[in-house]
Amino acid sequence: xxxxxxxxxxxxxxxxxxxxxxxxxxxxxxxxxxxxxxxxxxxxxxxxxxxxxxxxxxxxxxxxxxxxxxxxxxxxxxxxxxxxxxxxxxxxxxxxxxxxxxxxxxxxxxxxxxxxxxxxxxxxxxxxxxxxxxxxxxxxxxxxxxxxxxxxxxxxxxxxxxxxxxxxxxxxxxxxxxxxxxxxxxxxxxxxxxxxxxxxxxxxxxxxxxxxxxxxxxxxxxxxxxxxxxxxxxxxxxxxxxxxxxxxxxxxxxxxxxxxxxxxxxxxxxxxxxxxxxxxxxxxxxxxxxxxxxxxxxxxxxxxxxxxxxxxxxxxxxxxxxxxxxxxxxxxxxxxxxxxxxxxxxxxxxxxxxxxxxxxxxxxxxxxxxxxxxxxxxxxxxxxxxxxxxxxxxxxxxxxxxxxxxxxxxxxxxxxxxxxxxxxxxxxxxxxxxxxxxxxxxxxxxxxxxxxxxxxxxxxxxxxxxxxxxxxxxxxxxxxxxxxxxxxxxxxxxxxxxxxxxxxxxxxxxxxxxxxxxxxxxxxxxxxxxxxxxxxxxxxxxxxxxxxxxxxxxxxxxxxxxxxxxxxxxxxxxxxxxxxxxxxxxxxxxxxxxxxxxxxxxxxxxxxxxxxxxxxxxxxxxxxxxxxxxxxxxxxxxxxxxxxxxxxxxxxxxxxxxxxxxxxxxxxxxxxxxxxxxxxxxxxxxxxxxxxxxxxxxxxxxxxxxxxxxxxxxxxxxxxxxxxxxxxxxxxxxxxxxxxxxxxxxxxxxxxxxxxxxxxxxxxxxxxxxxxxxxxxxxxxxxxxxxxxxxxxxxxxxxxxxxxxxxxxxxxxxxxxxxxxxxxxxxxxxxxxxxxxxxxxxxxxxxxxxxxxxxxxxxxxxxxxxxxxxxxxxxxxxxxxxxxxx
DNA sequence: ATTGCTACGTA
DNA sequence: CGTACGTAGCAATA
Numbered sequence: 001x002x003x004x005x006x007x008x009x010x011x012x013x014x015x016x017x018x019x020x021x022x023x024x025x026x027x028x029x030x031x032x033x034x035x036x037x038x039x040x041x042x043x044x045x046x047x048x049x050x051x052x053x054x055x056x057x058x059x060x061x062x063x064x065x066x067x068x069x070x071x072x073x074x075x076x077x078x079x080x081x082x083x084x085x086x087x088x089x090x091x092x093x094x095x096x097x098x099x100x101x102x103x104x105x106x107x108x109x110x111x112x113x114x115x116x117x118x119x120x121x122x123x124x125x126x127x128x129x130x131x132x133x134x135x136x137x138x139x140x141x142x143x144x145x146x147x148x149x150x151x152x153x154x155x156x157x158x159x160x161x162x163x164x165x166x167x168x169x170x171x172x173x174x175x176x177x178x179x180x181x182x183x184x185x186x187x188x189x190x191x192x193x194x195x196x197x198x199x200x201x202x203x204x205x206x207x208x209x210x211x212x213x214x215x216x217x218x219x220x221x222x223x224x225x226x227x228x229x230x231x232x233x234x235x236x237x238x239x240x241x242x243x244x245x246x247x248x249x250x251x252x253x254x255x256x257x258x259x260x261x262x263x264x265x266x267x268x269x270x271x272x273x274x275x276x277x278x279x280x281x282x283x284x285x286x287x288x289x290x291x292x293x294x295x296x297x298x299x300x301x302x303x304x305x306x307x308x309x310x311x312x313x314x315x316x317x318x319x320x321x322x323x324x325x326x327x328x329x330x331x332x333x334x335x336x337x338x339x340x341x342x343x344x345x346x347x348x349x350x351x352x353x354x355x356x357x358x359x360x361x362x363x364x365x366x367x368x369x370x371x372x373x374x375x376x377x378x379x380x381x382x383x384x385x386x387x388x389x390x391x392x393x394x395x396x397x398x399x400x401x402x403x404x405x406x407x408x409x410x411x412x413x414x415x416x417x418x419x420x421x422x423x424x425x426x427x428x429x430x431x432x433x434x435x436x437x438x439x440x441x442x443x444x445x446x447x448x449x450x451x452x453x454x455x456x457x458x459x460x461x462x463x464x465x466x467x468x469x470x471x472x473x474x475x476x477x478x479x480x481x482x483x484x485x486x487x488x489x490x491x492x493x494x495x496x497x498x499x500x501x502x503x504x505x506x507x508x509x510x511x512x513x514x515x516x517x518x519x520x521x522x523x524x525x526x527x528x529x530x531x532x533x534x535x536x537x538x539x540x541x542x543x544x545x546x547x548x549x550x551x552x553x554x555x556x557x558x559x560x561x562x563x564x565x566x567x568x569x570x571x572x573x574x575x576x577x578x579x580x581x582x583x584x585x586x587x588x589x590x591x592x593x594x595x596x597x598x599x600x601x602x603x604x605x606x607x608x609x610x611x612x613x614x615x616x617x618x619x620x621x622x623x624x625x626x627x628x629x630x631x632x633x634x635x636x637x638x639x640x641x642x643x644x645x646x647x648x649x650x651x652x653x654x655x656x657x658x659x660x661x662x663x664x665x666x667x668x669x670x671x672x673x674x675x676x677x678x679x680x681x682x683x684x685x686x687x688x689x690x691x692x693x694x695x696x697x698x699x700x701x702x703x704x705x706x707x708x709x710x711x712x713x714x715x716x717x718x719x720x721x722x723x724x725x726x727x728x729x730x731x732x733x734x735x736x737x738x739x740x741x742x743x744x745x746x747x748x749x750x751x752x753x754x755x756x757x758x759x760x761x762x763x764x765x766x767x768x769x770x771x772x773x774x775x776x777x778x779x780x781x782x783x784x785x786x787x788x789x790x791x792x793x794x795x796x797x798x799x800x801x802x803x804x805x806x807x808x809x810x811x812x813x814x815x816x817x818x819x820x821x822x823x824x825x826x827x828x829x830x831x832x833x834x835x836x837x838x839x840x841x842x843x844x845x846x847x848x849x850x851x852x853x854x855x856x857x858x859x860x861x862x863x864x865x866x867x868x869x870x871x872x873x874x875x876x877x878x879x880x881x882x883x884x885x886x
Numbered sequence: 887a888t889t890g891c892t893a894c895g896t897a
Numbered sequence: 898c899g900t901a902c903g904t905a906g907c908a909a910t911a
Contacts, residue, residue: 033890538906538907540893540905540906540907541906541907541908542891542892542893542906542907542908543907543908544907561891561892562890562891562892563891563892563908566892566893567892567893568892568893568894569893569894591893591894592894594905594906595893595894595895595905596895598894598895598904598905598906599894599895599904599905601905602903602904602905618902618903621902621903622901622902623901623902624900624901624902626897626901626902627902628901628902628903629902629903630902630903630904631903632903632904633895633896633902633903633904634896635895635896635897635902635903636894636895636896636897636902636903636904637895637896638895638896639895639896640895640896644895664897669897669900721899722899722900723899724899724900725899725900725901726899726900727898727899727900728898728899729898730898731898731899732899734898735899793898796898800899800900801900801901803900804899804900804901805900805901807900808897808900808901811897812901837896837897838896838897838901838902839897840897
C-alpha cells in the first residue's frame, strides 16, 4: 500500500506546543472578556487546524503532561529544574485548550508518572508497526529519536508554531549529520539546557557528531574514552556519569501502558455546538469559522455522516391550501388539536403575509389576505388552545395581534426552551438553531440583495424545523426547567406582548425642556472645563482625558484598564481626594448632563404618533431569569438624582386614564436570602416589620434600634446588599471608603449575628460545584462551567455568579408569577399593566378602578411565593411615574 | 460599516 | 477584589 493510502496518525505534544505558542504570540493581544489569557490556546488551535487541513489525519491524539513530576524527576530531582514558575498568564490555558479539543472531537491522553513525549513515543512506535503514516508534533528535541520509516517529526521553528519543519530520516541526517536514533547520544553528551541536563564540558554538537561517526554510539565513545586526547577527552572521562545519566533520562519510553492504541484514535466528528460554546467563550471568531468549515467539509465528505441522517428528515413537500382542504389537513395533522404543530407566521413590513404549518411528516403553507372568509378553520385553530410550537412566539403573537388575529395554545417556544437550557447564551436566529440543534441548514435569503439570489425557505419548512427543534429541546429539559417553561415563561408571553403593544405615554414636552436645559448645562460646564485646562478636548474621549489628567496635569495614575488608566467616576473621585482640581468636578458634571441627555434622547426618539413608547422585553435575555428591556430600555430610567426624577415625571397615564400606579417589592432579595438561609435573626427582622437595616444595625453594633445612626445604617445597608453579590471585605471597604480592617470587622460582626446567611452562601457554591448548576425556588437552572477552574479570576467570578443566581433568579420568578395572576385578574378591566422593572410593576388606572386594582396588585404580588417571611409590597399612585413612586 | 472598550443608567 | 442588564460614544479595525 502506498503512503497516500495509509491511514495517517497525528500525535501532538500538547504542553510543549502550547508553551511554544504562548511565547510566540503576544500575551496582551489575546484576552477574553473574562480576563482569561488565550494566546497559547489560539496559537495551538490555529496550528492544529492547519494540520487538519494540510495533513488530513485519519487518526489523532494530543498528549499532555499530568504534572511536572515523572519517573525522571524521581530519578534525577533536578530534571527540568531550570524551569521557573509557570507564567501566570499561561495558567488556566491548558484546561481550556483541552475543553476546546474535546469539542473538536480530539482525544487527549495523559499518563501518571510519564511525560507527554513518552506517550508520543509509544503511539508513534506502535503506529508505525501497525502500518500508519505517523506524524509526531512536538517542540521537544528528544522526539527526534522517534523518526524512522513511517514516522515524521514536525518541529516548530524559532518563530513559533505557525511553521513546522518536517523531519523525516533524510532531513535529520541533513540537519545533524547522524541518524535519528543516534540523536539522544548527541544530546547526552552535549546536554539539554531546557531539561536541566548538563553535558560534558566543552563538548558541543560538532564534537559529539564527530565522535559518534567515529565510534558509532555513546557506548562506543565511552569505551574508547581513553583514546580521546586533550581537555575534552579528560572532561569526557571525568564526566562520563553525566552523559550516562542524560542518556538514561532522554530515552523516550515506547511501551507506556495506554487505554487506547493507534487504531482507537480515529478522528471523531466535531461537536459543532460545543465548539461554538467554547470558541465563543474564548472569543475566537476566525478560528471558529475555520473549524466549522472543516466540520462542514468532513460532514459532507464522510459517507458515515450521510448514513447518519435519518431518512425521515428530508424536507416534506409543501402543500399550499386554503378553505376546506386546509381545515381537513389541520384536523388530521393535529389529531383534532391534540398534537402540536409547528407554526411560523410570515410577515412583510409588519403585515402578515402567510402561515407555515407543520407536523413531523407534512407541511402546509397558507397565503394570507386579510378579511377573507376562507380561513375560518385556520383562525379557529390559531385562536384555540390546540398546541403550537413556535420560534420567538412573542414577536409572532404581536404580529398576529396587529392583524387582529388571536393566537392561543403557545405550547413551546424554541427561543425560550434553548434559553432555559443555556440561560447564559444570547438568543440565536432560527437558522442558527437549525444548525446547532439539528445539524442541518436552513436556507435564508440574503437580506443585502434586493432580488435575493438564494430564496429563503418557505414558512412551511421553517415551521417544520421549529417543530423538530422544539422536540429536541423538550427532550433535554429537566422537570424543573420544564415547569418554569410551562408555568411561568410560556404563559408570560401574551402578558409581555400586551404590555409592549400598549406602551406607556410619555410627555415629550417635558423631555424637550429637560434636554435643552441639560444641553445648556453641558455646554457651560464644558467651556469652564476647557478654561481650566487651557484647551478644548473631547470630554467624551477617555483617551484625550487620559492625556489631560495624567500627562498635562500630572495626576497620580488610577487603576489601569486595556486602554491605559481609568477615568470612571470612582477613579475621578479618588483623584479629587488626592489631587483636587476643578477640572475633575466639571468633568463629572459634564458626564452627568450628557448621560441624561442620551437617555432622554433614546426614549424620546421612540415616542410614537399616539405619544406612547413601546419597549421590547427580551424574555430570554438574562442568565438569571430576569427580563431585559430594550429599544428603548425602560428599566434604566434615572431616579437617583433630581434631574433623573424629572425624566420619570414625563411618564404619564394615557388619555382616559386616571392615574399611574406603581407597586414594588420591598427588599425582595434580602427576603429571599432570609427564606433560603432560614436565618432566624433575619427572619425575625422581616417578621417584626421594622426597618431592616435599622434592625440589622442594632444587632451588629449592639445598640438599641433607635440608636442606630445614619452612618451605621448606610454601612449595614451596603453590606446586606453586597452579600447577595458575593462582596468581599475589600470591595466593601472601597465602596464605603473605610479601612479594609473595619470592613472585615463589619462582616465578621454580621456573620456572628446572622451565621446561617454565611452558611447558606457557602453551601450554594458548594452544591453548585457538585451539581454544575444552581436552582431557583421554582426550579430555574443556571449551569456553571468554571467553578472548578484553575484560573482564579474565572473561578471566583463563577462562584459569585453562582451565589447570586438563586437569589436574583428567584426574585425574577416571583414577580413573573405575580404578573401572570395580575394579568388574569385584570383581564376584564380597563386598567393595564405597562412596565416591569425587576421588582416593580407600573400600571395605568382606568377611572373607578383604583381600589380594585390596588387590592389585586397587593394581593397577587404579596402571595406570589410562599416564603417564611412576608413579601411586602409598596404601592403608590400619582399623575406620573415619579409622583407615583414612594 | 463593524467591533471592542469604557463609562454609566437601573434593579 | 459586587450580581444582572442596555445604550452610547470613541477608537481601532475592516
